Amino acid sequence: MAHVMTQPAQTAPSEPRAPRRRRPWRNTLIGWSFILPNFLGFALFTLVPVLAAFALAFMDWDSYSTPEWVGLDNFERLWGDENFHVALRNTIYYAVGHIPLTMIAALALAMALNRKLRGVEFFRTAAFFPYVTSLVAVAVVWNMLFNPTAGPVNLFLETIGISDPPRWTASTDWAMPAVIITSVWRDMGYYMVLFLAGLQTIPREYYEAAKVDGANAWHRFWSITLPSLRPTTFFVLVMLTIQSFKVLDLIVVMTDGGPGRSTLVLAQLVYREGIREGQFGYSSAIALVLFLIVFLVTVIQFRINERRSS
Amino acid sequence: MTTLTAPPATTAGPAPRRVLRKTLAYVALIAATVLVVLPLGWMVSSSLKRNNQVFTIPIEWIPREFRWSNYVEIWQQIPMATYLGNSTFLAVTITFLQVLTGSFAAYGFAKVRFPGRDGLFLAYIATIAVPWQAYMVPQYIMMQQVDLINTHLSIILLQAFGAFGVFLMRQYYLSIPDELCEAARIDGLSEYGIYRRIMLPLSKPALASLALLTFVNTWNDYMGPFIYLTSNELWTVQLGLRSFVGQYQADYAMIMTGAVLSVLPVMVIFLFGQRYFIQGIATSGLKG
Secondary structure, X not given: OHHHHHHHHHHHHHHHHHHHHHHHHHHHHHHHHHHHXXXXXXXXXXXXXXXXXXXXXXXXXXXXXXXXXXXXXXXXXXXXXXXXXXXXXXXXHHHHHHHHHHHHHHHHHHHHHOOOOOOHHHHHHHHHHHHHOOHHHXXXXXXXXXXXXXXXXXXXXXXXXXXXXXXXXXXXXXXXXXXXXXXXXXXXXHHHHHHHHHHOOOOHHHXXXXXXXXXXXXXXXXXXXXXXXXXXXXXXXXXXXXXXXXXXXXXXXXXXXXXXXXXXXXXXXXXXXXXXXXXXXXXXXXXXXXXXXXXXXXXXXXXXXXXXXX | OHHHHHHHHXXXXXXXXXXXXXXXXHHHHHHHHHHXXXXXXXXXXXXXXXXXXXXXXXXXXXXXXXXXXXXXXXXXXXXXXXXXXXXXXXXXHHHHHHXXXXXXXXXXXXXXXXXXXXXXXXXXXXXXXXXXXXXXXXXXXXXXXXOOOOOHHHXXXXXXXXXXXXXXXXXXXXXXXXXXXXXXXXXXXXXXXXXXXXXXXXXXHHHHHHHHHHHHHHHHOOHHHHHHOOOHXXXXXXXXXXXXXXXXXXXXXXXXXXHHHHHHHHHHHHHHHHHHHHHHHHHHOOOO
16 A cells, blocks of 8 residues: 555656656757767768778788788888888978977067057968968979079078078978978968967066066066966977978978988878878888877977976 | 256157157068068069069069960960869868868757767867878778779868867857757757757857868868879869979969969958958867
8 A cells, every 4th residue: 555655656756857867868869960960971081090090000901912910010110111210300300390490480470460550460461371372382382482593592592692502402401491491481370370369368567567677578578478378389389299290291292202202201101101002001000100209299298388387 | 958858858758769669560560571471472473474584583573574364374274274163162062061060060069968978079089189191091991992082072071070170169169158058948949949040140250260261271282182083174273283383394484373373262261251260270279
């Protein structure tokens, strides 16, 4: 009897809860229905390839054979591959040039443009132009500017007294600097936007107080601007590092790795071995190394940043 | 004497100094901008020259005679119209799909609560951290298996469902208060209704940012078409221009004309929508 009595009592309070209990179910369905159209494409064309890339690095597979597990064989081969060593060195060379130069140029541009002047918007737009210019156009124009005999760059160098200017993309020593200069020019507008956003968060009062204390412009830059910008600078540094290590398209269009192997970079080696030569396993091993380098550098940067800010 | 001249000196001092400082600021601005834009200026000026006048000593910044005919001849020299058409088709299709599916999925991630949602989002974020260069080979193998090499469809499938759009839109939707959705639910609007009638209209700036960034990135993309498109009639402007350079290396003026034409559509779009463009970069800090 007590049973019968309690049963309605139990269902009665759960009555209003019923829709709420049905909700997680319904919500899951609704949530997935929103995500699914994108997720299908994302899973198939990004997630699966990412996972496959990791697996392929430990397989022997070219376009004619069947895939086969070979453990670390690909990495052993990598170690003895001279192209890999050259590409690794060149990638680091590019990064070491591209990261600090872009950073300095972007910050300088941002500082110059962070003023309340009439028409400053126009200048900001112009400074961003190189970034929206297509890579092929950028490469084509700079290749001509760097023309060793009649290019404007060398004409200028000659007028300021350098009688034997570099041969830029025609020489093995100067091809990489030419690529770096071009990429700095192209990318600085992008990072300038990030620095501008950072500069605008610094309160004006800081500068006014420093002025009262008699700090000159140089001093104010070191003691106010740089410390306040640290989060932005850190973010830009991480982005630039990732971007530098995976550089590919600019080099493919501008020098195609040449002359010789003087501008061959890691991502380009992945493309050559994997897509042109059909060495799927081996190229994935190179890709994995590329990914690990980017990952490691990013982790190290995060660690350093944590230690500094604590 | 000194006490007499001192007061006017201090009151008159700041005004000329302010003018001087302003002038200096403008000089610095103009100098920096000229330096940045100079290569583009050279591109435009060379595109209007006779071929043998591109490399002159000293440099002619303004052509002696403007050869507008370059801009007519290029259409006959290479199938520029086909290339522009292909680029437009790819950029518009990919942008449309990315904005549509991206914003739709972002609503699911930002406003619908269900188990497993955050783990799933983590998978999206994690792939943003993996450089595309590291998985371009598996993508290529997949496309080869299903026989989609040398089709526009391969490019569309690979680029239209990026994690970037979901990420950007989710950031924006999170800034819209949940109470708004809650109120709409109480009024009997379905989740799809909330997305269409409330979220979409409210997120117009973010949608514009995403659309512009995607369009410009797709238009300027080189590696995708370079890897997948082999027949000339499928080529984009970027591929067409690159092959033109390879074929007619000494045709400097015409190459510059092609370069200007390849940049022009994006420049126009950027000029009209630069506010959204720059907002998109400043809020996400990520490239598509």
